[in-house]
Amino acid sequence: MDKIIHYITKEGQFQLTISDTTNITSVAQEIHNLTKTTTAVLGRVLTGASLMGSMAKNEESSLTLKIKGDGPVGNTIAVSDSKGNVRGYMNDSKVELPIRSDGKIDVGGAVGRNGILGVIKESSYMDPYIGQIPLISGEIAEDITNYFAQSEQIPTVCALGVLVNGKTNELICSGGYIIQALPGASEKDLETLEKVVTEIKPVTQMLSEDIGIEGIADKLLYPFGYEKMSENNIKYVCTCNTKRITKALITLGKEELYTLPKKDGAVEVICPFCEKKYLFYDKDIDKLVKSI
Numbered sequence: 065m066d067k068i069i070h071y072i073t074k075e076g077q078f079q080l081t082i083s084d085t086t087n088i089t090s091v092a093q094e095i096h097n098l099t100k101t102t103t104a105v106l107g108r109v110l111t112g113a114s115l116m117g118s119m120a121k122n123e124e125s126s127l128t129l130k131i132k133g134d135g136p137v138g139n140t141i142a143v144s145d146s147k148g149n150v151r152g153y154m155n156d157s158k159v160e161l162p163i164r165s166d167g168k169i170d171v172g173g174a175v176g177r178n179g180i181l182g183v184i185k186e187s188s189y190m191d192p193y194i195g196q197i198p199l200i201s202g203e204i205a206e207d208i209t210n211y212f213a214q215s216e217q218i219p220t221v222c223a224l225g226v227l228v229n230g231k232t233n234e235l236i237c238s239g240g241y242i243i244q245a246l247p248g249a250s251e252k253d254l255e256t257l258e259k260v261v262t263e264i265k266p267v268t269q270m271l272s273e274d275i276g277i278e279g280i281a282d283k284l285l286y287p288f289g290y291e292k293m294s295e296n297n298i299k300y301v302c303t304c305n306t307k308r309i310t311k312a313l314i315t316l317g318k319e320e321l322y323t324l325p326k327k328d329g330a331v332e333v334i335c336p337f338c339e340k341k342y343l344f345y346d347k348d349i350d351k352l353v354k355s356i
C-alpha cells in the first residue's frame with residue numbers, strides 16, 4: 065500500500081508532504097499499457113497531483129493537474145482527492161523516446177518544453193480555483209515548483225521520481241515530495257534548507273535504498289526538528305460510475321446523442337482514467353433524450 069505523510073518543522077518554518085507512489089504508478093502502468101517513457105511521465109504527474117491534492121485544507125475537495133505540452137504524449141491529466149488518492153491518463157501512452165545521454169528517461173522531451181501547467185481546485189463549498197502558467201522544462205517537478213512560486217507566491221521545493229528497469233520496463237519505485245516555506249521561515253532557515261536539498265540524493269535513489277519515506281523526511285528536515293501531522297494510505301482510485309458517464313453524455317445534447325457511432329448496436333463510452341467500458345443501447349439513449 066502506498067503512503068503519504070505530512071510533516072511540520074518544530075518552529076513552523078516548513079511543511080513537508082512526502083509519498084511513495086510505487087503501487088499507484090504500477091496500477092497506472094497496467095491500466096494504460098505504459099512504456100518506459102510514459103510510465104515516467106504519468107508516474108510523475110500522478111505523484112505531483114496526489115501531493116498537491118493532499119495539501120488541501122478542505123476534506124471534500126479535489127485537485128486536477130493538467131500538463132499540456134507540445135511533445136508527443138499530448139496532454140497528461142491527473143486528479144487527486146484531498147487524501148491523495150489519484151487517477152490519471154495521457155493522450156498517447158504508447159510514446160517511447162530514447163534514454164537521454166545522462167541515463168535518464170526523457171520526460172521533458174515526451175511532454176514538450178512549451179505549453180502550460182494548469183491546476184484546478186474544486187470543492188462543494190466554493191467556486192473552482194483555476195491557475196495556469198507556462199511550462200519551464202516539461203520535467204514536471206520544476207514546473208510544479210514554478211507554479212507555486214508564480215501563482216501562489218509560496219517558496220517551494222518539489223522533487224518527483226520514477227525509476228524503471230531499462231531492460232524489462234518493470235517499475236522499481238515512484239514517489240516524491242513537496243516542501244513549502246511557511247511565514248515563520250527566516251532567510252537563514254531558507255539557506256539551510258537549500259543546502260540540504262542541493263546535497264540530497266535523487267528521490268528514486270533514496271526510495272530504492274529502502275529507508276522509507278520516513279527516512280527521506282528525516283534527511284530533509286533533521287536540521288530543524290519536526291513532527292508528523294498526518295499519515296494516509298493512498299491508492300489509484302477511479303470515481304467513474306454509470307450516473308457520472310450518463311451526465312456527461314447528456315451534455316452532448318439530443319442531436320449529438322443520436323449520431324454517436326455504435327459498435328454491436330451500442331454506444332461505447334470508455335472511462336479515460338480506468339478504461340472501464342460503459343454501453344448504451346438505443347433504449348438507453350431514448351431514455352437519456354427524454355430526460356433532457
Ligand SMILES: [Zn+2]
Pocket residue numbers: 302303304335336337338339340
Ligand atoms: Zn473510470
